[in-house]
Amino acid sequence: MKSLGSIRRSFAPWADPTSIPFIAVKNVTKKFGDFVAVDDLSLNIYPREFFALLGASGCGKSTLLRMLAGFEQPTSGEIVLDGQSLAGIPPYKRPVNMMFQSYALFPHMTVENNIAFGLKQDGMPKADIAERVDQMLKLVKLDKFAKRKPHQLSGGQRQRVALARSLAKRPKVLLLDEPLGALDKKLREETQFELMDLQQELGLTFVVVTHDQEEAMTMADRIAVMAHGKVVQVATPPEIYEAPNSRFVADFIGDVNIFDGTVSAVGNGTIEIATETGFTVRVASTEPPAVGAKAGFAVRPEKIRVGRDQPACAPLNAAQGEIWDIGYLGDMTVFHVKLKDGKVIKASSLNAVRAVEDPLGYDQEVWISFDENAGVVLKD
Amino acid sequence: MAKFGSALFNRLVIIIPYAWLLFFFLIPFFIVIRISLSETAVAMPPYLPVFDLASGVGGFIDNIKQFSIDNYIWLTEDALYTKAYASSLWIAGVSTFLTLLIAYPVAYGMAQAPNTIRPTLLMLVILPFWTSFLIRVYAWIAILKPEGLFNQLLLTLGLIDQPLIILNTNWAIYIGIVYSYLPFMVLPIYSSLEKMDHSLTEAAQDLGCTPIRAFWRVTFPLSMPGVIAGCMLVFIPAVGEFVIPDLLGGSETLMIGKTLWNEFNANRDWPVSAAVATILLLILVVPIMFFQHAQAKADGEGR
Numbered sequence: 001m002k003s004l005g006s007i008r009r010s011f012a013p014w015a016d017p018t019s020i021p022f023i024a025v026k027n028v029t030k031k032f033g034d035f036v037a038v039d040d041l042s043l044n045i046y047p048r049e050f051f052a053l054l055g056a057s058g059c060g061k062s063t064l065l066r067m068l069a070g071f072e073q074p075t076s077g078e079i080v081l082d083g084q085s086l087a088g089i090p091p092y093k094r095p096v097n098m099m100f101q102s103y104a105l106f107p108h109m110t111v112e113n114n115i116a117f118g119l120k121q122d123g124m125p126k127a128d129i130a131e132r133v134d135q136m137l138k139l140v141k142l143d144k145f146a147k148r149k150p151h152q153l154s155g156g157q158r159q160r161v162a163l164a165r166s167l168a169k170r171p172k173v174l175l176l177d178e179p180l181g182a183l184d185k186k187l188r189e190e191t192q193f194e195l196m197d198l199q200q201e202l203g204l205t206f207v208v209v210t211h212d213q214e215e216a217m218t219m220a221d222r223i224a225v226m227a228h229g230k231v232v233q234v235a236t237p238p239e240i241y242e243a244p245n246s247r248f249v250a251d252f253i254g255d256v257n258i259f260d261g262t263v264s265a266v267g268n269g270t271i272e273i274a275t276e277t278g279f280t281v282r283v284a285s286t287e288p289p290a291v292g293a294k295a296g297f298a299v300r301p302e303k304i305r306v307g308r309d310q311p312a313c314a315p316l317n318a319a320q321g322e323i324w325d326i327g328y329l330g331d332m333t334v335f336h337v338k339l340k341d342g343k344v345i346k347a348s349s350l351n352a353v354r355a356v357e358d359p360l361g362y363d364q365e366v367w368i369s370f371d372e373n374a375g376v377v378l379k380d
Numbered sequence: 381m382a383k384f385g386s387a388l389f390n391r392l393v394i395i396i397p398y399a400w401l402l403f404f405f406l407i408p409f410f411i412v413i414r415i416s417l418s419e420t421a422v423a424m425p426p427y428l429p430v431f432d433l434a435s436g437v438g439g440f441i442d443n444i445k446q447f448s449i450d451n452y453i454w455l456t457e458d459a460l461y462t463k464a465y466a467s468s469l470w471i472a473g474v475s476t477f478l479t480l481l482i483a484y485p486v487a488y489g490m491a492q493a494p495n496t497i498r499p500t501l502l503m504l505v506i507l508p509f510w511t512s513f514l515i516r517v518y519a520w521i522a523i524l525k526p527e528g529l530f531n532q533l534l535l536t537l538g539l540i541d542q543p544l545i546i547l548n549t550n551w552a553i554y555i556g557i558v559y560s561y562l563p564f565m566v567l568p569i570y571s572s573l574e575k576m577d578h579s580l581t582e583a584a585q586d587l588g589c590t591p592i593r594a595f596w597r598v599t600f601p602l603s604m605p606g607v608i609a610g611c612m613l614v615f616i617p618a619v620g621e622f623v624i625p626d627l628l629g630g631s632e633t634l635m636i637g638k639t640l641w642n643e644f645n646a647n648r649d650w651p652v653s654a655a656v657a658t659i660l661l662l663i664l665v666v667p668i669m670f671f672q673h674a675q676a677k678a679d680g681e682g683r
Contacts, residue, residue, distance in 0.1 A: 071582055091585045104583035108601050117597075118587030169587065 011221060012236075013046035020083075022047040022205055023068070023173065028077035030063050030229075037063040039229035040077070050199050050206045052220035054213060056252075060229040061209045065175050068207060069098045082172060092121075097171035101178040103162035105150040111137070111161050112146040118169045136164040139198070156187050163195075167202065174199075176208040180215060192218045213253050217241070225249050241300075247378045250298040257304070257345040258378070259297045263289050270372060272316075273297050277343050279319040284373045299375030304347035304368050306335050306360065311369035318369040321345075323362055335360065337368055409661070416654035417447040427650050451655035461639065461656065465663065468636040471550060471625075472618035475557035476565075479614050480607065482558060483565035487606075490566070491573035502570075505563050517556055517627050524552050524628070548630030556624040561617070565610035572606025573599070605674060612671040616664050636660055 013019040021044035030038040038060040045051045053061040066072045067079060070091035079086045086094065097118070105114050115136050119129045137143045140160035150158055159182065166174055179195065180188045196219050199206045210216050216223045217237040224234045225248075233245045244250035247258065261275035271288045273281045273295050281297045289295055305311070311318050324344055325336035334348045347368055360366065418427040429443040455461045490501045508516060523529045526543040534540045546552050576599065584594035622637030629635070636656065643653035 069582075069586060071585075090590075091582070092588045092590055098583075098586045100579045100583055102577060102579050104577060104579040106580060106583075106598055106602075117584070121588030121593070165587070 011048070013049070014044065014222065019046060021045060022049070022082055023207070024080040025064070026078045026080065028064070028067065028074045028079060030060070030067060030072060031075045036229050038067070038074075041229065041231055043224060043231060043234065045205060045207060047205055048203055050196065050219055050221045051208070052216035052223045053207065053209045053226055054216040054223050055211065055226035057211060059226040061226050062177060063229075064226075065098070065177055065207065065209045068173070069096060069175055070094050095171055096173040096175055097166040097169055098175040098177065099162050099166040099179055101181060103150075103158050103182075105158060105161055105165070107150055110147050110149055111142060111153070114150070114161055115165045115168050117165065122169065132168060136168050139167070140164045155182055155184075156191070159183060159191065163198075167198075167204075170202075171204070173205045173207060176206060178210055179208060180212075181210075188215070189218075195219060217253075225252060227252075243376055244298065244378075246380050247296055247298070250376070250378060255301050255346055255348075256298050257301065259299075261295060261297065263291050263293045263295050266291055271295075271377065273377070277319065277339055277341050280316055281375070282316045282372050283375055283377055285377045289377070289379055293379075296378035296380075297375050298378055299370055301334065301346040301348040302332075302350075303374035304345070304370050306337060306347045306349065306366050306368055308360075308364070308366060310367055313369060314367070317372065317374075318367055320365065320367055323360055323364045323366055326360070326362065335366075337366060339368075412654045412657055415650050416451055416652075416658050417449065418651045419446075419448070419450065420649050420651055425650070426648055451651045452659070454652060455655055455659065460634075461636075464634045464636045464639040465659070467634040468619050469663070471553055471557075471635060472615050472621070475554050475561070475618050476611050476615040478554055479558045479561055479565045480611060483562055483610060484569055484607070486562075487566045487569035487573055490570050491576075498574075505566050505570075508563070513560065514623065517560070517623060520552070520556055520559065520628060521547060524555065547628065548633075550629070550633060552628035552630075553625050553633060553635075556628045557614075557618050557621065560624065561614040564613040568609035568613065569603060569606040572603045572609075576602055605677075608671060608674040612668070616668065619664060620660055 023043075023045040025041060025043040025045075028038055028041050029036065041060075041064065053064060055061045063072060067074055068081075068086075070086065070089060070093075073088075081094070081096070106117065109117065112133055115133045116129050119132060124132070133146075134143070137146055140163055142157060142160055142164065145153060145157060145161075150161065153161065159179070163179070166176075176195075180191050183191060192215060195206075208216070208219065217240075220237060222234060222236055223240050225232045225240065227248060233240060233249045235243070235245075240249065240253055244253065250256045250258065259273070259275040259277055259281065261273040261277075261281070263271055264274040264280065265272040266288045267282075269284060269286070270282050271285045273283065275281055275297065283297060306323075319339050321337040321339040323335055324338040327334040327336075330351070332348050332350050334346060336344050336346060338344050345368065415427055418429065420426060421428040423430075429446045431443055432439060435442075486505075490498060490505075493501055521528075524547040525531075526545060526547070528547070530546070531540075531543040535543065546555070580598050580602070581591075581594045584598045585591060589597060620637050621635065622641055625633050625635040625638055626641070629638075640653050640656045640660070643649045643656060
């Protein structure tokens with residue numbers, strides 16, 4: 001079998017203007033009374049894509065998923081699947097299946113019958129059903145549990161039955177609502193990779209709703225970050241992390257230090273921002289704002305160096321402070337550094353060697369510094 | 381000391397229901413069986429033998445020897461009793477089925493209602509209990525009699541030109557039982573539907589079921605414990621029902637409750653009526669055991 005990487009590396013239909021989206025969400029709005037759950041939202045999802053809808057609870061991601069499944073109808077706008085409008089098509093006629101957050105396994109049926117349920121509805125011949133159920137059980141490694149009832153299974157096994165049941169009908173699109181939410185951390189991490197392998201193997205389009213950014217980053221080809229019923233940014237995980245388009249996304253995904261300031265100079269591919277903290281940042285910018293404009297600068301903790309000596313780039317991209325807190329996490333150490341104006345920033349460094357001679361200690365005077373391409377400019 | 385006290389308390393708590401059953405079910409039941417094995421006498425009490433402590437152990441054994449199953453044989457010889465049992469089971473069965481037909485949609489509607497109005501709906505189901513059962517059954521006489529409210533309504537609307545004869549027929553009994561026992565059917569079905577995860581029906585629809593199929597494949601099977609409990613709660617008392625057939629039924633209505641009442645009061649034949657009651661109990665024990673089996677199964681699945 002080919003490794004995921006070799007297939008994934010070249011997979012970017014969204015970058016190709018000639019590729020046709022498999023699911024097109026067009027200006028969809030969903031209101032519940034006065035409450036706007038989804039607000040004029042447009043999205044394209046491509047065939048074989050693993051697409052994640054990421055956001056805090058109440059951001060409208062689940063409502064969007066339920067509209068794809070057919071449990072809710074858009075108040076306005078349209079959803080097109082494989083060239084066909086889904087308007088007015090009830091859930092039982094849509095070529096999509098959903099894996100529910102609660103798994104929604106039928107408690108009065110065995111594992112086998114749960115998986116066969118959808119196939120029986122389609123009137124598939126008995127022998128074919130048996131064969132397909134067998135195949136699905138093997139796929140999720142539950143062949144020994146066919147005759148069990150859901151309440152006789154562990155949480156992880158139930159999750160896999162739910163997955164097998166939703167995949168049994170070979171849907172064009174699989175919708176997953178917080179698929180790993182009920183699993184413990186270790187199992188969740190394992191299952192993330194299993195899901196990715198499965199999606200690749202079956203060649204299906206997956207749309208997953210999650211509030212767990214790590215889960216979205218690990219599994220998805222692209223992530224749509226949602227807030228207040230709108231999509232804030234749609235991009236690949238590295239783009240979302242390294243080039244957030246807004247303060248919201250920068251803050252929502254991972255840890256970040258944000259410095260507010262004013263643009264003081266615009267140069268050749270770089271700009272300088274005089275931060276309110278008192279030092280000047282020089283940062284790469286492709287679409288520079290005008291001199292004098294307000295701008296923010298966001299930089300991730302792992303891209304900040306902490307050291308005793310004054311860096312060569314000072315006074316640009318460097319500031320003095322003292323170590324305020326140290327968090328030792330094993331694989332890395334997180335420093336909280338209090339700058340001269342009292343602002344506390346986070347910096348992390350990888351513990352690449354087992355024992356450091358003379359490690360940085362509490363209350364120590366240090367310099368923080370970073371490269372010109374370490375952070376991004378936030379215009380809002 | 382404290383531990384001993386709490387252990388004692390636990391024992392006491394367990395003893396209470398057993399003591400209740402012993403004093404209010406088992407002892408009376410054995411008295412009924414004992415009377416059913418006796419023979420009628422013009423005396424007080426109206427049966428023989430009567431145990432007397434003064435006659436000693438020998439007298440006790442003589443009395444036991446007088447016991448016979450003649451009354452039970454009598455029940456099989458007179459077709460009246462067999463007919464009364466069969467007719468009671470039939471009427472109770474039809475009534476239970478009709479109650480289920482009405483109660484299920486009511487319970488389903490209540491379970492689907494918004495959380496805010498559910499307590500009100502529950503209250504409305506229980507509300508009829510606030511007036512006397514007897515008064516409510518009498519009210520049905522006023523409604524169903526030939527010149528009653530129901531016939532007047534139909535006549536006024538021009539749907540019929542002659543009053544329907546409903547009172548004093550089996551239909552009046554069905555109506556009376558369905559009306560009286562409806563809450564006992566609605567409540568257990570409601571409680572089984574109410575705790576059901578709504579995403580189960582969504583999952584069924586997602587997998588290709590129309591809403592109606594989803595109901596029959598998922599919702600209805602999962603509400604079976606409630607349906608069984610409701611049917612037992614209606615069927616068992618309906619078989620032995622006396623008031624409703626007596627007030628609403630006609631002279632040709634044969635129900636075991638009425639037969640028993642006649643034997644006991646009109647004929648003053650305690651031993652035969654005791655035998656009738658014992659057989660009725662045996663007929664009902666079977667469905668009760670069935671009911672308990674279903675309950676135990678439902679509990680097992682809940683775990």
